[in-house]
Amino acid sequence: MRILHVLDHGLPLQSGYTFRTRAILKAQEARGWQVAAVTGPRQGAVADAVESVDGLTFHRTLAKRPAGLVGEVAGIAAFARRIAAAVDAFRPDILHAHSPVLGALAALRVARQRGLPLVYEIRAFWEDAAVGNGTGREGSARYRATRALESWAVQRADAVAVICDGLRDDLIARGIDREKIVVSPNGVDLDLFGEPAARDAALADSLGLGDAETIGFIGSFYDYEGLDDLIAAMPALVATRPKARLLLVGGGPMEAALRAQAAASPVAAAIRFVGRVPHTEVERYYALVDVLAYPRKAMRLTDLVTPLKPLEAMAQGKLVAASDVGGHRELIRDGVTGTLFPADDPAGIAAALATLLADRSGWARRRTAARAFVEQERNWSSNIGRYEPIYQRLTMAATVDGSWQRSPANR
Structure with missing residues (x-):
């Protein structure tokens, strides 16, 4: 053929x-x-x-x-x-x-x-x-x-x-x-995302994430990704979880606006921008993150289309939290392979992430279920x-x- x-x-x-x-x-x-x-x-x-x-x-x-x-x-x-x-x-x-x-x-x-x-x-x-x-x-x-x-x-x-x-x-x-x-x-090509990378303590310290509870997004900064809602959720999240930090890896059309929003936030010190990194380096940043967040906005595009990034995170053995748009619902079973929170709702995002960070008893089970989903179906x-x-x-x-x-x- x-x-x-x-x-x-x-x-x-x-x-x-x-x-x-x-x-x-x-x-x-x-x-x-x-x-x-x-x-x-x-x-x-x-x-x-x-x-x-x-x-x-x-x-x-x-x-x-x-x-x-x-x-x-x-x-x-x-x-x-x-x-x-x-x-x-x-x-x-x-x-x-x-x-x-x-x-x-x-x-x-x-x-x-x-x-x-x-x-x-x-x-x-x-x-x-x-x-x-x-x-x-x-x-x-x-x-x-x-x-x-x-x-x-x-x-x-x-x-x-x-x-x-x-x-x-x-x-x-x-x-x-x-x-x-x-x-x-x-x-997911499991030859690329087969084994999670070890945490790089030096990289974590350089970003001020040594003992942090790290929420991360790794991808392109488009408006529909809802990163403005994630940044807006950080003050409420930090108020509940003082060690919470947000790590944003990537770039795109919204980068300048997001950086300005973060700089004006009352918890600006809790938000880190890394910029774009080579694909071969992405695993080092996945290894720093406790929860990968995908706060896509509700619209036809996000309701109809499934993204790739949550699957890569699952393959890395990471916890995934995402807005409840149609594309995410095709990939994530709430409470089983990940957490779904309301779209376009910073308060709802903060509450869902705080609940997840407060109780780690089910983390290993979710990671195993998410990885199995990728291996068997994706x-x-x-x-x-x-x-x-x-x-x-x-x-x-x-x-x-x-x-x-x-x-x-x-x-």
């Missing part, structure tokens, strides 16, 4: 998107499949048309990052040309395009030209992601147009993969055949099998139809 993945962006850029992609490609290689990827104009400046990163082959679209409607249309055309060239070089059995929808549109053009089956994988709806990032408004003309374009692409793909039940149910409500959709949930080495029935069905149909003639070397 030869799969060409079509990506908005990929390694060496670091994001939840690229880490999920890496996990998929590595797990597919371990299964004995041959994989390659094509990245679009949003990858940014690249030196070579083909690059090897972390042992994976990426074909690059050498085009300017698109801006405005005209730029997006030109970007799709350039992306399609690069996908076609990668098809010529790699000779795949199947195209597997990943959201946003612009990549699906470019891949669909090539799939139809070459008679290749196309799987379109949606990690979030682009229109809802724009609202969450503060670059769009729900219900606007652009929002409705993007939603319609997404539905159009889904209807024309040969199969659709989504990362969670929320996205699947939304597509079914739009009239998409449920038999066409497979859920391929976010998972482990990429087993999750990857969800793609196999789709790939086999589509490639067999293409072979019977005779629409895609493999080269002799690939028979």
Whole structure:
């Protein structure tokens, strides 16, 4: 089986998107499949048309990052040309395009030209992601147009993969055949998060966390993550738990505003910002944290989409506390594998965290249950099998139809 993945962006850029992609490609290689990827104009400046990163082959679209409607249309055309060239070089059995929808549109053009089956994988709806990032408004003309374009692409793909039940149910409500959709949930590469790192006492002391009860967030600082609510919860939490400290690792569009909010807090001394750290260093910071907090705000994006970070925390054997939005409820069983608190409610966040810190008697049981959940249901080495029935069905149909003639070397 030869799969060409079509990506908005990929390694060496670091994001939840690229880490999920890496996990998929590595797990597919371990299964004995041959994989390659094509990245679009949003990858940014690249030196070579083909690059090897972390042992994976990426074909690059050498085009300017698109801006405005005209730029997006030109970007799709350039992306399609690069996908076609990668098809010529790699000779795949199947195209597997990943959201946003612009990549699906470019891949669909090539799939139809070459008679290749196309799987379109949606990690979030682009229109809802724009609202969450503060670059769009729900219900606007652009929002409705993007939603319609997404539905159009889904209807024309040969199969659709989504990362969670929320996205699947939304597509079914739009009239998409449920038999066409497979859920391929976010998972963890346990080769990367297999054994929790030992606590680095020197690092803890350098951050003033030597004997602290540390609440942590490690990820991107977007508005929808609700970190302003977490910072707002700290005065009440510190009043109840004087040793409570907040460790924020990462960066993003909200960083300046969050730093200003923290500096103005009456418990500013209890809040630490680390900034971005290399992915290879993340485990050192996980090891400092008692409870990983994910206070996502309530909105369509967070109700429909499951995040990756809580799963990484569970794999690290960490306690997880999160807002009760739909995406979190798919991952966390309140009181069993983690704690759920009300979204958009600093007082509720403070109360839930204080209760958790006050009684450690059930911590070991929760950690064990959360780790078992990841190993059994969110482990990429087993999750990857969800793609196999789709790939086999589509490639067999293409072979019977005779629409895609493999080269002799690939028979």
